[in-house]
Amino acid sequence: MSHQFDLFDDGRNEILSSPDYGVFRDRLVSSGCMRCPLSEGRTHIVVDRGNPEARLMFIGEGPGENEDREGLAFVGRAGKLMDALMAEIGLDTNRDSLIVNVVKCRPPQNRAPREEEAGECLPYLKKQIELVRPRLIALLGATALKYIVPRREVSSMEQAVGKIFKCPEYPGVDFMVLYHPAYLLYDPRKKRVMMEHLELLKSLLLEKGITA
Numbered sequence: 541m542s543h544q545f546d547l548f549d550d551g552r553n554e555i556l557s558s559p560d561y562g563v564f565r566d567r568l569v570s571s572g573c574m575r576c577p578l579s580e581g582r583t584h585i586v587v588d589r590g591n592p593e594a595r596l597m598f599i600g601e602g603p604g605e606n607e608d609r610e611g612l613a614f615v616g617r618a619g620k621l622m623d624a625l626m627a628e629i630g631l632d633t634n635r636d637s638l639i640v641n642v643v644k645c646r647p648p649q650n651r652a653p654r655e656e657e658a659g660e661c662l663p664y665l666k667k668q669i670e671l672v673r674p675r676l677i678a679l680l681g682a683t684a685l686k687y688i689v690p691r692r693e694v695s696s697m698e699q700a701v702g703k704i705f706k707c708p709e710y711p712g713v714d715f716m717v718l719y720h721p722a723y724l725l726y727d728p729r730k731k732r733v734m735m736e737h738l739e740l741l742k743s744l745l746l747e748k749g750i751t752a
């Protein structure tokens with residue numbers, strides 16, 4: 541997967557031509573990226589949290605207040621819930637997965653990222669997928685689904701969650717849509733069905749020989 545060369549942004553070209561994930565991460569963190577207005581309000585560019593060697597990737601929406609302060613993805617309430625749910629199926633988010641977001645800078649008031657903001661940031665997410673080469677990608681919520689699989693028409697999250705599918709742009713990767721953990725904080729009754737989906741995810745990982 542090669543990226544579109546940007547005639548006017550050498551910093552961007554340098555990040556997107558990183559030879560490995562560690563270099564990519566360092567370059568993006570220190571880039572001072574100002575390609576969209578989200579850069580104006582951020583403290584940190586939040587690249588990820590977890591293990592880039594893991595074959596399971598979670599994709600969320602964008603950093604919140606805690607993530608912006610700490611420079612790590614999913615470290616606030618939603619992230620702690622995510623850690624707890626993963627622990628219930630015997631997985632450690634930091635060891636067994638890499639957690640990333642559609643946008644790397646915090647949207648004000650935690651609103652959903654705008655199309656142009658997500659559009660500017662997507663090449664970074666695509667580069668993360670290219671360098672990490674996950675075998676399973678779990679899309680956390682509607683924003684991740686919308687930007688990673690734009691052609692997949694879904695009428696509701698209820699219809700999308702828990703389904704496993706492939707995507708021609710990412711050969712060899714299985715995709716699954718999950719509720720965003722922030723939604724479970726809002727509606728804890730959904731936790732039961734989320735656990736069923738996580739059990740399915742775990743069995744898929746075992747089937748693929750991915751996890752311990």
Ligand code: URA
Nearest residue numbers: 600601602603613614
């Ligand atoms: N919600 C997200 O989508 N991402 C984070 O990093 C934190 C909360």
